[in-house]
Each structure stands twice: as C-alpha cells, then as structure tokens.
Amino acid sequence: MPSLSSSLNLGDLCILRLSALGDVCNLVPAVRALQKQQPGIKITWVIGRAEYNLLAGLEGVDFFIYDKKSGLAGMRALRKEIMDKRAGKPFDVLLHMQAALRASVLSRFIPAKRRIGFDAARAKDNQNWFVNEQINANPNVRVGQGFMDFVHYLGVAKTEPEWSIPVPEADQAVAKQLVAGLERYLVISPCSSFRKRNWRNWEDFVGWAEVIDYAQQAYGLTTVLVGGQTELEKNATAQIIKHSQSKILDLMGKTNLKALLAVIDGAELVIAPDSGPIHMAAARGKPALGLYATSNPARTGPWLDDYVVNRYPEAVAKYLKQPLETVAWGQRVRSPNAMGLITSQDVIEKLDLIAADLKLKKLSPKIPTRI
Incomplete structure (x- = not known):
C-alpha cells in the first residue's frame, strides 16, 4: 500500500x-x-x-x-x-x-x-x-x-544511519574516571538480559578467558567487563576472571547506560552476544564483535556486521534439523547448547580482523591454550 x-x-x-x-x-x-x-x-x-x-x-x-x-x-x-x-x-x-x-x-x-x-x-x-x-x-x-x-x-528518502545519542558531561566524567590508567582497552559484555527459552549467552568461560588473554598478549588490550549485578552476571564475571591470566577491569554494575556509552566511546571494540551493548557499539561507531548462534545476525545483528561470529546456520542444522533456507525469517534456535558451537578461535579470528582494520600493532602471534 x-x-x-x-x-x-x-x-x-x-x-x-x-x-x-x-x-x-x-x-x-x-x-x-x-x-x-x-x-x-x-x-x-x-x-x-x-x-x-x-x-x-x-x-x-x-x-x-x-x-x-x-x-x-x-x-x-x-x-x-x-x-x-x-x-x-x-x-x-x-x-x-x-x-x-x-x-x-x-x-x-x-x-x-x-x-x-x-x-x-x-x-x-x-x-x-x-x-x-x-x-x-x-x-x-x-x-x-x-x-x-x-x-x-512516509516518504523519507533513504540515507545512511545516524545516531548522535547524547551523553551528559557528568556521565562522561564518570566513565573517564573508571577507565583511568588504561591505555587501550576492549569492552566485553558477556551476558544478555534473561528471556525465557531464549539462550543467547556464550557460557564457555574458559573460551572468554582465552579471548581476553589473547587480546592482552597480542595487542596490549585490557578487557573491561560491563553489565549488571544479577546472579547470572556475577557468576559469569567470577568464572571469567578465574580462568584468565590477564588484568581485567570489572565494571559490572558500576555504570548507568549513559556512562556505558562513554566507556564504549573510549574502547577499541566491543564483544557481546545478541544484546544491547553490541548495538550500542554500532551506534557509537565502534567495531561490534557479536556472538550469534541462537538468532540470525542477518536479522538481529548490528548495523555493520562484518565482524559477527555466525554459528546460526550450524545451530539450525543441528537443533532444528532443517536447512537454513527452509526456516522462517527470524526463527530462534531454542536450545541451551547452541551457543556452545562458538569457539574461542572463532572470536579470535574476528578480533584479528578488527585489529587489522584498526591497524593495531601485533605484539605476539601466540594464541593461549585452554587452562
């Protein structure tokens, strides 16, 4: 019409x-x-x-x-x-x-x-x-x-996306103080909000630690963990820190959403599952390394999804027993195991691609092994 x-x-x-x-x-x-x-x-x-x-x-x-x-x-x-x-x-x-x-x-x-x-x-x-x-x-x-x-x-011409979401000076100051002393960092938001039968979190905590250690060793990037203070998030944070050999700045529950935008502004990139922070990163013009298996990043991914880890096709084949082209657009994979298809190597490969695009100097080619 x-x-x-x-x-x-x-x-x-x-x-x-x-x-x-x-x-x-x-x-x-x-x-x-x-x-x-x-x-x-x-x-x-x-x-x-x-x-x-x-x-x-x-x-x-x-x-x-x-x-x-x-x-x-x-x-x-x-x-x-x-x-x-x-x-x-x-x-x-x-x-x-x-x-x-x-x-x-x-x-x-x-x-x-x-x-x-x-x-x-x-x-x-x-x-x-x-x-x-x-x-x-x-x-x-x-x-x-x-x-x-x-x-x-309504008749509006097609145009490139623009955001310009405002961040008050007070929240910028809070963010600046929180990350003070970090020369270069990446932001990881490991947990999406809880939704019944909608498993979006990558719960391979050793895998998260491997990515964090690789980012530190290969590019000198300190990891900043962000999110809330639910029991799920507290447990994820504790497990990630336990398995990592790197310095990690834990900002879980320490920022409001405006201050989080300001923290993202200072980051080199953001890594997260299908959740708000991955889209906030895109809105701030930062590389958004999204982790997808239970949802289709072609539908729910960030505006620029060049760096998305996409295991959705494999999840559809394994858990829905269907070819990708036969499932409805936006079909979710309702399996708590689907995100386990993602490996730390998948994430590291995308991290290397982002680092190359950002022209980050590689300090070490070594990939950490599982602890």
Whole structure:
C-alpha cells in the first residue's frame, strides 16, 4: 500500500516502541532520517523506562515513559498524561513499531489519526487489528532496516544511519574516571538480559578467558567487563576472571547506560552476544564483535556486521534439523547448547580482523591454550 502522503508534511508524529535496548538503538536512525528531511518535525516517543534512560535528551524528541509492570492502569494513566499535555489533540501519525500484544493494546490508548504498523509478514500478535495502515512488505531484512521501512513509507528518502545519542558531561566524567590508567582497552559484555527459552549467552568461560588473554598478549588490550549485578552476571564475571591470566577491569554494575556509552566511546571494540551493548557499539561507531548462534545476525545483528561470529546456520542444522533456507525469517534456535558451537578461535579470528582494520600493532602471534 503506498503512503497516503503526497508530500512530506507529517505534522505531529508519535512513535510507539517500548523495548529493548538494542531495538531502540536501532530505531534512532529512523528518527534522525525524519528530522533530516523535515526539520522541526514534532516527534513524541512512548518508551520503556530503561530504554528512556539510554536515550534521554535525544534532540527533538519528547518522551512518555510506560512502565510495563503497570498494566492497564498504567495505560489509562499514560493516556491521561498525553491528553492533558496535548489539550486533547490527537497525533497526526502513530508509528506502531512494536509487534507485540501488550504494545498493541497500549496503542489504543494513544490518540492518533493515522495508525501505521508493520506489513502482514511482520505484524505479529495480530498487530494489524490495531492499525489502519501497514508499511510496504520488505522481507528478510534486519531489525534496524525494518524501522527505516516506516519512514520510507512516509516518504523519507533513504540515507545512511545516524545516531548522535547524547551523553551528559557528568556521565562522561564518570566513565573517564573508571577507565583511568588504561591505555587501550576492549569492552566485553558477556551476558544478555534473561528471556525465557531464549539462550543467547556464550557460557564457555574458559573460551572468554582465552579471548581476553589473547587480546592482552597480542595487542596490549585490557578487557573491561560491563553489565549488571544479577546472579547470572556475577557468576559469569567470577568464572571469567578465574580462568584468565590477564588484568581485567570489572565494571559490572558500576555504570548507568549513559556512562556505558562513554566507556564504549573510549574502547577499541566491543564483544557481546545478541544484546544491547553490541548495538550500542554500532551506534557509537565502534567495531561490534557479536556472538550469534541462537538468532540470525542477518536479522538481529548490528548495523555493520562484518565482524559477527555466525554459528546460526550450524545451530539450525543441528537443533532444528532443517536447512537454513527452509526456516522462517527470524526463527530462534531454542536450545541451551547452541551457543556452545562458538569457539574461542572463532572470536579470535574476528578480533584479528578488527585489529587489522584498526591497524593495531601485533605484539605476539601466540594464541593461549585452554587452562
């Protein structure tokens, strides 16, 4: 279905995307593309609380925060907040950019004239019931491109992705103090957020240690571990440090999301599974060495995925018993063992590729053996 706009004069636009950290990172280029083509456009974004903490201060965007734990009462409160602030005026356009039932129910509490959702193939959980327009079909694209499809539908020209996520000076100062004394470092975020039956973590702690030791010995890179303070993360941190022979800076639970962006700014690269930090790295223009086996990096990988370790095809063959070309786009491999297909040698090979592109001098060719 073609756009109903004959020219780009979109008026007052609202985006609905609550989560997750990586996804909201991938949505920012669509916002920047809108702003670039229609300067002064009024953009409102309904977003989750943690995601807001990452994007707070985004130029030209007003945020409304919805707490997913607040249920229907929170949805009614959000509608009242929106209506009070806007004196009852509906948005000209609502971009419903989260194909999930909770988000779709929430969308009905947001007043809008045009309600635009994904095309039929991407409109999961019956999202099409909650919108009056759908974007054009564009099969088998990554998540970030899916968000760009919304603004292309509205008539925005194709453009290179831009982010410019602001980091306050106070958070920059915190990050600078935390990494003080490190000449060159890489960031590792070993754990993704917990989701039921969605195994994305590489739990080969000896393998992590081998990568860390190799980075130190071969390129003089100190590893900085980042993440939260869940029991899963505490255990991963303890195991990685136990098996490594290198100096490691443990920043687990010591940064907020803005300070983490600043820590990433000073890093040579970021290594992580399919999670927020890998997309935050791409947003900061840093090499993102993503580790993928249970999800397809062609769909969920960072914008520039030249360095991704991709064991998804092998995982599909081994655990789904199907050829890659026969599985649905975005199909997850629901096996806790799939990430074990990744080896430390896989990661080291990509690290060498990044180091060559960054023109890092190699100090030692030795690859550490298992401890």
